[in-house]
Amino acid sequence: MSRQEAFMRLLGAIRDHLAVAEPGGEIFSVQAAINSLDGEVVTVQLWSQELPALAAALLGWADTLTAVSVILWRVPDGLAVHLDVVGRMVDEAVRVFGGVPYEAEVFGADLHPGQRREIPLGVLRGWAE
Template sequence: MNSPDVFVRILGSVREHLATRPVAAGIASVAVAVNSIEGEHATVHLHSLELPELAGALLGWADTLTEITASAWRPPPGDRVHLSVSGQLDDGLAVTVYGGVAYVETMFGADLAPGGRHSVALGVLRGWATNGGAVAA
């Protein structure tokens, strides 16, 4: 069993990160997980945004993390896509930041089936952020 001190420490790590590296996007929630699979992990859910704003917000977070990966996940029933960046804070804490947008086949591709996940290049996120979502994954 994990003590409350572990969760407080993890939340403190996220708080410190935000205090020293402010990001522009609004945060809807922060979840903390400690388990044998992921170890210590924080998940930051961003407020709802349109694709260009979400891509820009995720790039803003990516600029503050190390060991970055980005992905798109289309949860069932398939009308939304969760875009995320994952990486590490300065203290090594694993963090995933995500937000959801409407699924548009021409943007995300027909091969992103409900329940499917694809990696996304940071360059594609940049294209979505700067071209109003006019770049396909």
């Protein structure tokens, strides 16, 4: 399969997923990537919002994926945190994320700039309420 065919397959998979699953959240961008580090992956960036709305949107995505994990990443300048939901839509890997301002009381003072941490899906649910 050519790279172009692989891109078409990835973009078709996210199109079909959005049409059928309607996971929620306002999409800012969609990227299909094929590289030696991540393999083939579709990345969906949601518009930045307040934490409860972003958590709820990410939960909407998590409910439509399999093999889901949630990752926090404090960006290198330390001012924001990206919340990532990583999983699979049928046979394709997908990463959905959005960013919010870093708050030590919410994310922990021990989450240092540049650090990533996997968290339970239940924590995301708590933030959505």
